[in-house]
Amino acid sequence: MTSTPFEYAPAPESRSVVDIAPSYGLFIDGEFVDAADGKVFKTVSPSTEEVLSEVAQAGAEDVDRAVKAARKAFEKWSALPGAERAKYLFRIARIIQERSRELAVLETLDNGKPIKETRDADLPLVAAHFFYYAGWADKLDHAGYGPNPAPLGVAGQVIPWNFPLLMLAWKIAPALATGNTVVLKPAETTPLSALFFADICRQAGLPRGVVNILPGYGDAGAALTAHPDVNKVAFTGSTAVGKAIARQVAGTDKKVTLELGGKGANIVFDDAPIDQAVEGIVTGIFFNQGQVCCAGSRLLVQESIQEELLDSLKRRLSTLRLGDPLDKNTDIGAINSAEQLARITALADTGEAEGAERWSPSCELPSTGYWFAPTLFTNVTQAHTIARDEIFGPVLSVLSFRTPDEAVAKANNTQYGLSAGIWTEKGSRILAVANKLRAGVVWANTFNKFDPTSPFGGYKESGYGREGGRHGLEAYLDV
Amino acid sequence: MSDRLTVLKTYKLYVGGKFPRSESGRVYEVTDAKGKWLANAPLSSRKDARDAVVAARKAFGGWSGATAYNRGQILYRIAEMLEGRRDQFVREVADAEGLSKSKAAAVVDAAIDRWVWYAGWTDKIGQVVGGANPVAGPYFNLSSPEPTGVVAVLAPQESSFLGLVSVLAPVIATGNTAVVIASEKAPLPALSLGEVLATSDVPGGVVNILTGKTAEIAAPLAAHQDVNAIDLTGADADLARDLEIAAADNLKRVLRPQPVDAEAGPAADWTADPGTRRLTAFLETKTVWHPTGSLGASGSAY
Numbered sequence: 211m212t213s214t215p216f217e218y219a220p221a222p223e224s225r226s227v228v229d230i231a232p233s234y235g236l237f238i239d240g241e242f243v244d245a246a247d248g249k250v251f252k253t254v255s256p257s258t259e260e261v262l263s264e265v266a267q268a269g270a271e272d273v274d275r276a277v278k279a280a281r282k283a284f285e286k287w288s289a290l291p292g293a294e295r296a297k298y299l300f301r302i303a304r305i306i307q308e309r310s311r312e313l314a315v316l317e318t319l320d321n322g323k324p325i326k327e328t329r330d331a332d333l334p335l336v337a338a339h340f341f342y343y344a345g346w347a348d349k350l351d352h353a354g355y356g357p358n359p360a361p362l363g364v365a366g367q368v369i370p371w372n373f374p375l376l377m378l379a380w381k382i383a384p385a386l387a388t389g390n391t392v393v394l395k396p397a398e399t400t401p402l403s404a405l406f407f408a409d410i411c412r413q414a415g416l417p418r419g420v421v422n423i424l425p426g427y428g429d430a431g432a433a434l435t436a437h438p439d440v441n442k443v444a445f446t447g448s449t450a451v452g453k454a455i456a457r458q459v460a461g462t463d464k465k466v467t468l469e470l471g472g473k474g475a476n477i478v479f480d481d482a483p484i485d486q487a488v489e490g491i492v493t494g495i496f497f498n499q500g501q502v503c504c505a506g507s508r509l510l511v512q513e514s515i516q517e518e519l520l521d522s523l524k525r526r527l528s529t530l531r532l533g534d535p536l537d538k539n540t541d542i543g544a545i546n547s548a549e550q551l552a553r554i555t556a557l558a559d560t561g562e563a564e565g566a567e568r569w570s571p572s573c574e575l576p577s578t579g580y581w582f583a584p585t586l587f588t589n590v591t592q593a594h595t596i597a598r599d600e601i602f603g604p605v606l607s608v609l610s611f612r613t614p615d616e617a618v619a620k621a622n623n624t625q626y627g628l629s630a631g632i633w634t635e636k637g638s639r640i641l642a643v644a645n646k647l648r649a650g651v652v653w654a655n656t657f658n659k660f661d662p663t664s665p666f667g668g669y670k671e672s673g674y675g676r677e678g679g680r681h682g683l684e685a686y687l688d689v
Numbered sequence: 690m691s692d693r694l695t696v697l698k699t700y701k702l703y704v705g706g707k708f709p710r711s712e713s714g715r716v717y718e719v720t721d722a723k724g725k726w727l728a729n730a731p732l733s734s735r736k737d738a739r740d741a742v743v744a745a746r747k748a749f750g751g752w753s754g755a756t757a758y759n760r761g762q763i764l765y766r767i768a769e770m771l772e773g774r775r776d777q778f779v780r781e782v783a784d785a786e787g788l789s790k791s792k793a794a795a796v797v798d799a800a801i802d803r804w805v806w807y808a809g810w811t812d813k814i815g816q817v818v819g820g821a822n823p824v825a826g827p828y829f830n831l832s833s834p835e836p837t838g839v840v841a842v843l844a845p846q847e848s849s850f851l852g853l854v855s856v857l858a859p860v861i862a863t864g865n866t867a868v869v870i871a872s873e874k875a876p877l878p879a880l881s882l883g884e885v886l887a888t889s890d891v892p893g894g895v896v897n898i899l900t901g902k903t904a905e906i907a908a909p910l911a912a913h914q915d916v917n918a919i920d921l922t923g924a925d926a927d928l929a930r931d932l933e934i935a936a937a938d939n940l941k942r943v944l945r946p947q948p949v950d951a952e953a954g955p956a957a958d959w960t961a962d963p964g965t966r967r968l969t970a971f972l973e974t975k976t977v978w979h980p981t982g983s984l985g986a987s988g989s990a991y
Contacts, residue, residue, distance in 0.1 A: 338825065354817070356964075449940075456937035461930030468940065625939070644977050654979040661824035665832050665974050670917070671940045676974050679822055679832065689966070 703883025706893015722787025
C-alpha cells in the first residue's frame with residue numbers, strides 16, 4: 211500500500227511463544243502414533259508457504275483403531291459422575307486460557323488468519339466454550355431432555371480449516387460434557403492446533419481414548435463418518451460433503467448434525483447508522499478473509515442510500531491493512547490454501563465475466579503465500595454466480611432493494627439459510643424482517659458475534675442441528 | 690332394519706382445501722379386515738404429490754405467520770368437529786383395523802384427545818424450547834423455534850387414525866404445512882379426516898391428504914426440492930433408507946421410523962404420552978442478536 215496516514219510500523223507478535231515439533235503422530239488412545247501405512251503430509255504456513263511440520267496422515271485402518279479406543283473409553287467415561295467429567299472440562303478450559311497466546315500464534319501460523327483475530331476472537335471463544343459446557347456435565351437432568359439423558363456413544367467429528375481450534379471446541383466440549391467419547395478429524399491444511407489440544411488433554415489428565423485426533427484428508431473423514439461403530443456424526447464444512455454424509459448415514463441409527471455453507475444477506479435500510487453499518491459490513495465479509503460460513507457475503511442496500519453507503523464502504527476498505535498475519539495491526543491475513551485461493555479467484559473471475567463490476571482498494575499483495583485483496587462487486591443481480599454460490603473469501607456482492615418485502619425476498623432467495631444481518635434504527639422493522647428471514651442466526655445492528663450460550667446453525671441447505679447453548683446438548687444425547 | 694339402499698360415499702383426496710380425485714383418474718379397492726369391499730380410494734400419482742406440495746407451500750406463509758393462539762384455537766376446533774362425528778370414525782376405524790366397536794371407540798377418543806393435547810402446545814413450545822441466552826457481551830440474544838416449512842408425512846400403516854393424528858397434529862401445531870400419505874391399506878379414516886379439517890377453519894393447503902401406494906407417492910416427495918422435511922413413520926426399513934437418501938439432495942430434515950415398543954405392540958404404542966419429540970423434529974431455531982448499549986456502565990447504582 212502506498213504511504214498513507216494509516217501506515218504503521220511493523221508490530222509482529224513473537225513466534226517464540228510456540229514450539230512446533232518437526233513431526234506429529236496421530237493421537238489415539240492417549241498416545242501419539244504413526245499412521246498404520248506410515249503416510250505423512252506437510253502442513254504449511256499460508257502466509258509464507260513455509261513448511262511448519264510433517265504430520266501423520268490417518269487412513270481407514272487408523273480410523274478403526276481410534277474408534278475402538280473411543281468405544282473402550284466410553285464405558286468408563288459415560289459412567290463417571292457428571293461432576294467429575296465437568297472438572298476435566300474445567301481443567302481443559304483453564305489450560306487453554308493459560309496457553310492461549312501460544313495457541314493463538316500457532317493458529318495464525320497454520321491458518322493464516324490475523325493474530326488480532328486468533329488472540330481476541332478464536333481463543334477466548336474456545337476457552338469459553340469448554341467452560342460453558344463443563345458446567346452442563348452435572349446438570350443434564352435439568353436441561354429439559356428428561357431425567358438421566360443418555361449419551362450416544364462414540365462421536366465421529368470432522369471439522370474445517372477456517373476456525374480450527376474453535377470448531378474443535380464446538381464439537382468436543384458438548385460431546386464430552388454429555389458423556390460421549392470422540393474421534394475428531396481436523397482439516398488437512400490446519401492440523402496443528404488439534405494436535406496441541408491432544409497435549410492439553412494429556413496435561414488435564416483426561417483418560418486415554420476419550421479424545422482421539424486423526425489428522426488426514428477427506429478419505430479419513432469419510433471412513434470415520436461411515437464407521438459402523440460410530441453413533442454420532444458431527445460435521446462442519448461444505449454443503450456438498452454434508453449431503454454425501456446425509457446419504458451415507460441413511461438407514462442407520464446414527465444421529466447427525468451438519469453445519470454447512472451459507473450466503474448470508476446483510477440488509478442495510480435507509481435509516482441505518484451508516485458508519486456502524488459500514489463497520490458491520492466489513493466485519494461481515496472480511497473477518498477471517500471471508501472464510502466464514504456465516505459471512506455476510508451479499509450486501510442488500512436500500513436504493514436511496516446505495517451511493518452514499520458504497521462511498522463510505524470503499525473509503526473504509528482502503529484503510530484495511532493486508533499482510534503478515536502475525537502483525538498485530540493486520541486486518542486481512544492470508545487465504546488458507548492454494549486450492550482455496552484458486553476457488554476464490556475463479557469465482558471472482560466468473561463475477562466479472564458475467565458482467566458484475568469489480569472493485570478492490572489499491573493493495574499490494576505479498577510475493578509469497580496465498581493472498582486475495584478485499585473485493586467488492588456492484589451491478590450484481592440475483593442470477594449472478596457470485597450472488598448464489600458461496601465464495602468463502604473476501605468478496606462482497608452488492609445488490610439493492612426498494613422495499614422491506616423486496617429485501618426479505620432477495621435475502622431468502624438462496625439454497626442456504628445460515629445467517630443474515632439487518633441494519634436499521636427502527637425496532638419494529640428489525641423484528642418484522644428478522645421474523646421473515648429464513649436463517650438460523652440474525653444479527654441486527656451487529657454482525658459475526660458468537661457466544662457459547664447462543665445456538666448456532668442453519669435452515670435449509672445450511673445444515674441441521676444447533677451448536678452452542680442448551681440446544682447444543684441435544685445433538686449428543688439420546689433424546 | 691329397513692331395506693333402504695344406503696348412499697355410499699365417494700372418497701376423495703384433500704388438497705389445497707378442495708376434494709379432488711386423483712389427476713390420474715385411478716382408484717384402488719379398499720377392503721375391511723376381513724376382505725369385504727368398503728370403498729374405492731384414489732390411487733394418487735406423482736403429479737398429485739407435486740400438486741399437494743404446491744398447495745402446502747402456498748399455505749405456509751399464512752399458517753406459520755398466524756399467532757400461536759390462533760393455531761391452538763383451530764386445532765381445538767378440529768377436536769370439536771371430530772367429537773360430533775365420533776360415531777362415523779368409530780365405524781370407519783373398526784372396519785379399517787378390524788377392531789371391536791368398543792376398541793375402535795377408545796382409539797377415536799384417544800385421537801380426539803390428542804388434538805386437544807396439541808392444541809394446547811401451540812403457544813407453549815416456544816417458551817419451552819426457546820428463550821434468552823446470557824451472552825458475554827452487551828447484546829440482547831433470543832432463540833425462538835420456527836416451523837421448518839413443508840413436511841411430507843408418511844402416516845403409520847397400522848394405526849390408520851390415532852397414528853395418523855399423532856404424526857400430523859404436531860407438524861401443523863408448530864406452524865408447518867403437511868402433505869400426508871395415508872395408510873396404504875386403511876386410507877378411509879384419513880380421507881374422512883380431510884372433511885373434518887375442511888370444516889374446522891384449517892386454511893386450505895395446511896393439510897393435504899393423499900392415498901395410494903406409499904412408496905409411489907413418497908418417492909417424489911422425498912426428492913422434491915420444495916419439501917423441507919419428511920417423517921418416515923409409515924415406511925418399512927428399505928423404503929425409509931431409500932427415501933432418506935433422496936431427502937439428502939436438499940438436506941430435508943428426516944424423522945426416521947421410531948422403534949415400536951415390542952411389548953406393548955404397535956397399536957398400543959400410539960396411546961403413550963407423545964412427549965415433545967414430534968414437535969421439535971420439525972422446528973428450526975432462530976437466534977437474533979441486538980446490541981443493548983451499556984447504560985449505567987459508569988457505576989450508577991440503579
